Amino acid sequence: MNREELSKKVITVASQVLHDKQYVSSIDILLGLGYLSPNILEDWRRVRFSYLEERLQVNLSQLSFTMKCFRQWAQTQGLLPRETAYVQKACSRIIHLRFSKSGNEMIETCYRTHYISPILTEQKQQRLVDKIEKSNEPVVYIIASESKCSQCKKEMAKGSFLMMDEDNPYCISCTVYKDLVFLPAGNALLTRRTKKYSSQSVVVVKFSRARKRYERQGLLVTEKALKKAQNELEHG
Numbered sequence: 025m026n027r028e029e030l031s032k033k034v035i036t037v038a039s040q041v042l043h044d045k046q047y048v049s050s051i052d053i054l055l056g057l058g059y060l061s062p063n064i065l066e067d068w069r070r071v072r073f074s075y076l077e078e079r080l081q082v083n084l085s086q087l088s089f090t091m092k093c094f095r096q097w098a099q100t101q102g103l104l105p106r107e108t109a110y111v112q113k114a115c116s117r118i119i120h121l122r123f124s125k126s127g128n129e130m131i132e133t134c135y136r137t138h139y140i141s142p143i144l145t146e147q148k149q150q151r152l153v154d155k156i157e158k159s160n161e162p163v164v165y166i167i168a169s170e171s172k173c174s175q176c177k178k179e180m181a182k183g184s185f186l187m188m189d190e191d192n193p194y195c196i197s198c199t200v201y202k203d204l205v206f207l208p209a210g211n212a213l214l215t216r217r218t219k220k221y222s223s224q225s226v227v228v229v230k231f232s233r234a235r236k237r238y239e240r241q242g243l244l245v246t247e248k249a250l251k252k253a254q255n256e257l258e259h260g
């Protein structure tokens with residue numbers, strides 16, 4: 025693909041994503057162009073390797089050209105740049121996910137910037153930003169095979185909750201989420217109500233071999249919030 029074709033492709037992908045979501049991120053562009061696969065993205069979010077560029081299916085000169093096209097397109101569309109944090113709140117500390125090999129702050133900022141549709145009202149823009157930031161929140165995995173906690177060394181049976189911190193598995197007891205309880209998906213009303221009351225909530229996912237993707241199983245929430253919501257729905 026020559027530069028002109030590539031530039032057209034970037035614009036096509038970006039316009040489509042903007043149309044669907046009202047914002048575009050560099051991750052969307054990388055996925056849309058096939059430089060990044062959803063599995064690699066998930067591994068990066070789990071901090072299973074150090075920086076995203078390492079696993080992209082594109083050479084660096086093509087990549088920087090792509091990013092340049094994307095930024096120029098966003099500017100000409102009058103989109104609003106918003107820098108978003110990409111973090112993994114694993115266990116007790118926050119890990120900032122890295123995009124580039126160099127780790128250069130300017131390059132990282134470019135990658136982290138989302139472009140938001142100016143058509144939205146300010147309130148809707150803020151809601152969108154909140155949603156984007158939420159999607160970067162931690163996840164807990166239900167494991168399909170036995171594992172061992174790298175902290176307390178306890179054996180974790182199949183079906184246990186696990187969190188990743190870099191490449192190390194942690195049992196829930198060894199994380200800051202140890203006091204949360206599991207609320208399985210399926211009762212939308214209860215989930216919504218509990219989430220509203222819970223000061224913390226963590227998404228629980230499980231890998232589906234058949235569908236080759238992570239599927240949502242429920243949430244970890246505070247016990248107090250769950251009881252309050254259950255009580256309300258029973259008596260109200």
Ligand SMILES: [Zn+2]
Nearest residue numbers: 173176195198
């Ligand atoms: Zn442990």
